[in-house]
Amino acid sequence: MIQQQLASSEQYMQNKLDERKLLGNYRHLKQKSNLIDFCSNDYLGFARSADLKTAIQNEVDSYPLNLNGATGSRLISGNISYAEDLERQIAAFHHSEAGLLFNSGYDANIGLFSSLPQKGDTIIHDELIHASIIDGARLSHANRYTFRHNDLESLESKLKQAKGICYVVIESVYSMDGDTPPIWDILNLTQQYGAQLIIDEAHAVGLYPTGLIAHLELSGKVFARVVTFGKAIGCHGAIVLGSNLLREYLINFSRAFIYTTAAPFHQLAAVKMAYQLLKHSTIEIAQLHHNIAQFKKGIQPSGFNRLLRSDSVIQCILLNNNEKAKQAAQALQNAGCDVRPILSPTVAIGTERIRICLHSYNTADEISLLTTTINNITHE
Incomplete structure (x- = not known):
């Protein structure tokens, strides 16, 4: 019986993998390449920064009594004053x-x-929201509605159906399209219907140093924000921003906080030093915006109908099926540009694409090579 169950499980897994291969969306791990980086989330170059690496090491060395690991959750043995100070900062x-x-x-x-x-x-969340938000929402057992991407009428129709306490969830810069929602209009709608607005800022920090919400001076009007450290900050981890009351609630009821070992000191030191570097990265941020403008200017008019509208570091060319997206990515890689295809089911069927991430450290010649190759692809 046990052998039959094992065989059944193995057959199920193999069938699902074979199905993925047949559909052309089989995933596999790749090592980093020596190609020009147009795919990573290291928007300001912090992950590769020698200055940041030195600053982190100096910070770690200045606290010689701290342990290699946290030794437990923050509610048991893993909390230190350094972490609480970092949260306040x-x-x-x-x-x-x-x-x-x-x-x-x-x-x-x-x-x-x-x-x-x-x-x-x-x-109520935008249909293009991060998968982690969808997974968290499912675990809540709350009623869950999806509204069409950036569509105010669709959002309002769902707000009219809402029961209990209502939370509307958007991203300030969307991870797969790179666009920004009509935040003021969404905020007005949520206030009209008594809903709370939560915003994921993962891809906005760096493009806007403090994030788009602080940049727009809307921090006091938003219920909560999520800021991650694995993109422009160049490290790892995240923070949920909100009121003191929300912080205390999460300490008491968030299982993802309560039942996990805390981050080690080295990770905290890395985040602290990265934020100090961010405060002095005016030149890098200006260069990032310049590179975005150069990329958009370099795409020829014939490719405009495939280029999604975005003013962010994320620029996407729609190819509309998995095979074309893979072929375009391969052509760019052959030219020396590390661009990856984004395939269904990561994106909806018919919206498969190549996703380009621009960085402050990409040179004018590198961006010119990228746009020239894309223009050649879209002409074919």
Whole structure:
């Protein structure tokens, strides 16, 4: 019987993998290449920064009594004053009353959305929201509605159906399209219907140093924000920003916080030093915006109908099926540009694409090579 169950499980897994291969969306791990980086989230070059690496090491060395690991959750043995000081510093930087650190952006979204909305409440999120938010919302057992991407009428129709406490969830810069929602209009709608607005800022920090919400001076009008450290900050981890009350609630009810070993000191030191570097990165941020403008200017008019509208570091060319997206990515890689295809089911069928991430350290010649190759592809 046990052997039959084992064989059944193995057959199921093999069938699912074969199905993926047949559909052309089989995933496999790749090593980093020596190609020009147009795919990583290291928007300001912090992950590769020698200055940041030195600063982190100096910070670690200045606290010789700290352990290699946290030794437990923050509610048992893993909490240190350094972590609480860091939370206050980051919250102040983003113009927030308080913040709570999580070990990753995924953990932060799981921890927030699985614990805050309750059965009988309502979560309404954009259809292109991060997968981690969807997973957290499912764990909450709240009613969950999806509205069409950036569509105010669709959002309002769902707000009219909401029951209990309602939470509306958007990203300030969307991870797969790179666009920004009509934040003011969405905020007005949520206030009109008595809903709370939560915003994921993973891809906005760096493009806007403190994030788009602080940049727009809307911090006091938003219920909560999630900021991750694995993109422009160049490190790892995340923080949920909001009120002191929200922080205390998550400490008491967020299972993703309560039941996990805390981040080690080295990770905390890396985040602290990266934020100090961010405060002095005016030149890099200006260069990043310049590179975005150069890329958009370099795409020829014939390719405009395939280029999604975006003013962010994320620029996408629609190819509309997996095979074309893979072929375009391969052509760019052959030219020396590390661009990856984004395939269904990561994106909806018919919206497969190549996704380009621009960085402050990409040179004018590198961007010219990228746009020239893309123009040649879109002419074919």
